[in-house]
């Protein structure tokens with residue numbers, strides 16, 4: 001160990017002070033001591049060369065001095081501050097604001113230009129974008145690279161790359177430049193140039209610490225520290241060194257931005273890096289996204305299909321008349337009192353319900369099947385006896401002619417209304433069948449109206465011809481019965497249909513003294529259909545969600561690969577002062593970006609599928625996209641990115657800088 005003390009000059013302030021520093025590595029069971037009791041003081045403005053044989057511990061010492069690594073024991077103070085008490089972010093701050101690293105193998109980021117490489121430390125320091133790129137270009141042109149600012153590292157020679165890395169070291173000021181074998185990969189001429197640049201920087205006030213194993217380069221430094229097997233064996237001043245007056249460290253205008261805009265800036269930077277990474281691995285990115293694409297596309301299109309079919313069914317129901325309550329004769333199915341012949345509903349029951357204030361109109365109904373004949377055409381048809389308000393209640397409309405009047409019911413007229421099927425069956429060539437007479441069984445009926453075609457599919461005998469006549473006519477002249485089979489009540493829209501249902505039920509109970517009737521509410525049909533389609537949607541959505549989770553695991557897998565692949569980049573970013581949160585952010589953003597992009601492609605695919613279905617389905621079926629499901633899909637894919645990106649991102653952020661840097 002050296003007894004020389006180069007710090008006797010009291011006018012210079014100690015910058016770094018190392019006392020009793022020990023560094024041990026754990027190699028399996030063994031503990032290897034690489035640095036033994038290092039004591040060292042380095043002053044501001046010095047140019048120090050550390051020399052020694054390979055494996056003597058130069059890099060290890062350098063990494064500790066640069067706060068990339070921590071000592072096992074002993075004290076290291078910088079600016080009078082003990083480093084062992086600083087946390088990861090405070091160490092990153094020291095590296096960012098005071099250190100500039102130059103590595104033997106340059107460690108530039110391969111995907112970005114020289115200018116952007118130089119700018120990286122300033123991104124983490126929060127320098128304004130324009131000032132950043134101006135300063136980067138200025139530094140590059142000072143180092144003779146004015147015409148190379150847009151070149152990527154692979155488009156530069158070794159010496160040029162090393163100059164880029166010197167510019168990067170200076171970007172945030174670089175009060176202390178730490179260069180580990182900066183000339184190691186260069187030819188002697190370029191090596192000389194680099195040492196000359198370092199000497200010039202020293203003359204400008206930068207403190208330079210340079211590791212080399214070349215004695216002729218070391219001889220150019222002001223002070224030489226020699227290490228052997230982890231001990232300092234010599235520490236002397238170079239008498240020939242052209243002593244320059246130590247100057248205060250250059251103050252650069254860092255154009256600091258507010259914490260928030262600096263955050264946004266770093267976010268944007270991380271975004272840019274993510275896009276570059278994705279572009280570099282297009283196929284891999286696409287495959288990663290596939291799970292997300294399929295999952296999102298299926299969620300969105302399933303919900304769209306569900307909504308579409310629901311809307312179609314509901315529009316069919318509403319063609320039955322909105323808010324109707326149907327009362328049918330006989331005990332409910334399964335009731336032991338139920339009989340085959342359950343005639344117990346009378347027109348008076350229907351009238352009593354019609355008299356209620358919440359009932360708009362009532363149409364009694366009874367049905368039968370009979371042979372109907374017109375000239376030489378004979379066909380089985382459904383015959384329905386209905387009230388004058390049948391059209392209102394059923395929601396059917398007339399294509400021509402007129403409906404029944406009060407008088408038709410009272411006088412039991414033999415007027416009939418025919419549906420479109422009957423019109424087609426009996427009057428295929430007659431454009432206007434009004435006034436024609438049909439024979440229903442043996443009873444003649446005169447056509448007074450023709451209905452519009454109704455494709456609801458909820459009417460009984462949807463395809464067979466149907467004839468309507470006043471229920472009074474049907475009761476007395478056609479089947480000879482005093483009873484009706486059912487009646488449909490149209491309920492005031494302002495009344496809750498369930499309240500109306502229980503009121504009608506109560507009224508009927510009191511009239512009959514028992515519950516010998518069935519009551520059905522169009523709203524409950526609606527609800528049943530809604531809940532059925534909702535259940536279907538839920539079922540298929542949960543399958544889609546499983547596919548999303550599988551997709552998410554794929555994303556996680558690829559992100560872990562990406563972190564491993566870019567360990568060296570992470571080390572470089574940490575060396576230039578990236579916080580753990582910056583690294584975390586970068587990988588999270590990448591994961592989220594992959595998922596969001598996958599989500600958008602999935603939504604696009606769902607629209608394409610929907611378009612196809614709409615083309616095939618024509619007017620009768622339309623896929624209805626719900627904005628909620630699209631927004632939910634979007635949020636879902638973002639969340640998948642966050643959730644499944646978290647682990648890889650945290651792994652990246654927790655990497656040890658030295659270890660990360662040493663990996664390729």
Ligand SMILES: Nc1ncnc2c1ncn2[C@@H]1O[C@H](COP(=O)(O)OP(=O)(O)OP(=O)(O)O)[C@@H](O)[C@H]1O
Pocket residue numbers: 025026027032034052053054055056057058059060061213
């Ligand atoms: N992470 C580690 N785990 C175990 N041993 C290590 C580790 N890092 C370094 N060493 C050991 O510490 C010793 C010093 O390594 P260091 O990298 O500091 O040498 P060096 O002087 O920089 O050599 P070179 O001139 O070849 O770069 C070596 O024997 C090396 O094997």
Ligand SMILES: [Mg+2]
Pocket residue numbers: 058059060180
């Ligand atoms: Mg080394």
